[in-house]
Amino acid sequence: MSTTIEDTIVALATAQGISAIAVIRLSGPEAIKITQKCFKGKNLEEQPSHTIHFGNLHHEGKIIDEVLVSIFKAPNSFTMENAVEISCHGSPFIIKEIIKALLRQGARLAQPGEFTKRAFLHGRFDLAQAEAVADLINAETDNARQAALNQMRGGFSKEINHLRDELIHFASLIELELDFGEEDVEFAKRDDLRELIQKIQSYLRALIDSFDQGNVIKNGVPTVIAGKPNAGKSTLLNALLNEERAIVSDIPGTTRDAIEDEIILGGINFRFIDTAGLRETKDVIEAIGVERTRERMKKASLILYLVDLSNATENEIEEQVHELKALAIPYLMIGNKMDQADNTLLKKLESQPFIFISASNKTNLSLLKEKILEKVQIKEVKKGDVMVTNLRHYQNLLQTNESLDLVLTGLDSGVTGDFLAMDIRQSLHYLGEITGTITTDDLLDNIFSKFCIGK
Structure with a gap:
């Protein structure tokens, strides 16, 4: 129908x-x-x-x-x-x-999102604001709520539309020059255009740089708890969540697949993922779990790597640190079972960036949470802050910036106005897609299909 x-x-x-x-x-x-x-x-x-x-x-x-x-x-x-x-x-x-x-x-x-889609089509708000409605509904922290509210109120859209208006002005002047192709006239001063492009790119870069923080605020921080079998990963997850979420056993290899749950620390949503212990094994199912652990570690934003201080050696720890550094992902080295550790090993590790805890006794968990927050370093979102939290917007901003680079290259090369106009129009296209000034049915269907039915 x-x-x-x-x-x-x-x-x-x-x-x-x-x-x-x-x-x-x-x-x-x-x-x-x-x-x-x-x-x-x-x-x-x-x-x-x-x-x-x-x-x-x-x-x-x-x-x-x-x-x-x-x-x-x-x-x-x-x-x-x-x-x-x-x-x-x-x-x-x-x-x-x-x-x-x-x-x-x-x-x-x-249909999914059809109420909000109709509000957009009737001019209630632009596309970026419409997407903020869904973000506001799904906000799980105060920072996420404030970021979505700022976008829904149009601060981000206002800045994008202002940049677009300035570009349109210069594009129209260059188009006017093309109408007088046989005459040597220059309505759009090239130095003024260069200055405008550089100003716009400076602002675009600030928006692009804000995405790392915005993405964390919106989607949370995927945090993998990794380590060898029996290092206390499941015990730590249970201690952080303050509930028996994961099965704890003295038998190595109990955790075969990832167990996930969320906790809010300092206004940031952390998605903790308890994984299978890292070791060589002939057990087919456990081996699959180990491989999945390594894949999860590669995709994590933060790794909490647990070392069992009751039986670890200094050489083993050095090897594990070397492997973590090779991943190039932020990590924290955590020495668990500190109450069972050899004093000689503890003294050697004190000079290294280690956090000593006892997950079973919940010792130093407050310190661990502080260190986790230090690794993420997210500022509080305030009313009026303009921040990019949407991957689609981020991609459009990158494409806009690349098109503007082509405009600057053209200015340096002394290309004719028609080539400059083409690159400026491409920039305008990408900016227009953010707010919905330029849309396609496929784009709208893709965006609103992610909304709930009644919104």
């Missing part, structure tokens, strides 16, 4: 499952009219916008539920269309029956 923006759509806006209250949303030209066909109470079509009305929803002569119906009349709604929100009891059966009744009156099920 083909779908259009003229359809009236319906979806559950709250989470699936049993709850005290659920909210069902409709949006589209017939949203109020369709709801009225199932509603016994006031005539909703005659009521003013932004009002709430009590009544019964019914279908085929049977009352489904007592509800509150909120009305939003175009253009004063999230989607800038007629919209309705039905607050009902959170029984999955009741929700299904209400949606079924609305579908029979002419609504259709919303």
Whole structure:
């Protein structure tokens, strides 16, 4: 069945499952009219916008539920269309029956992100702000919430649009020169263009550099707990989480596959991954686990490498450090079972960047958490901070910067205006894709398909 923006759509806006209250949303030209066909109470079509009305929803002569119906009349709604929100009891059966009744009156099920997509298409906000809506919903820390809120309020978009406007001005002057191709005129001064490009690139580089921090704030820090069998990796995971998440045993090789869980430290979401112990083994299943551990380590943002101080030797530790350095990934060397360690070994390791703990006794865990945060070094996000948290935006900024490099190269080479104009237009294209000034159906489908159905 083909779908259009003229359809009236319906979806559950709250989470699936049993709850005290659920909210069902409709949006589209017939949203109020369709709801009225199932509603016994006031005539909703005659009521003013932004009002709430009590009544019964019914279908085929049977009352489904007592509800509150909120009305939003175009253009004063999230989607800038007629919209309705039905607050009902959170029984999955009741929700299904209400949606079924609305579908029979002419609504259709919303596609993922279709409410937000309609808000974008109607000019409620640009594409970068629309993506920030999803980020705000998924925010798990205060930093992630503030970063998404800053983007949703348009600070990032404002800067991008300002840069684009300046480029458009110069591009139009160069295009004007091409109209006077037979005359030796220069409307766009090349020195002024060079100065503008350099200024824009300086700002782009600051945005590009902010992505490392922005990505951590949005997606968290994948942190692998690695080490030899029986080093205490699972015990450490349980101690950090303060729960028995991983199986702990004296038998080497107990952990065969990765176990993951999350914890927030200093406003940053860390995704801790307990892995199989690193050793040579003839056990086929354990060998697969070891290989997966090595793959996880390569993809980690931080490695917590545990050494069993009760039986480790100095040479073994040196070999392990050498292997970690070869990965070129930030890591912390952690000496576990410090209460069982040989004093001679402890003294030798004191001069090295080692953190001594006892995971089973939870000794020095506060120190370990401090060192973990020092490794990440994320600043607090404040109101108005402009930061790149979206991989798509990051890629577009890189492409914009590369196109501007071509403009500078062209200026150095003295190329004609038509080649300069071509590279500037390419830069404008990449900037326009960030805010949605330039879009394709495939781009929009890809972005909004990642939203939840009711958003």
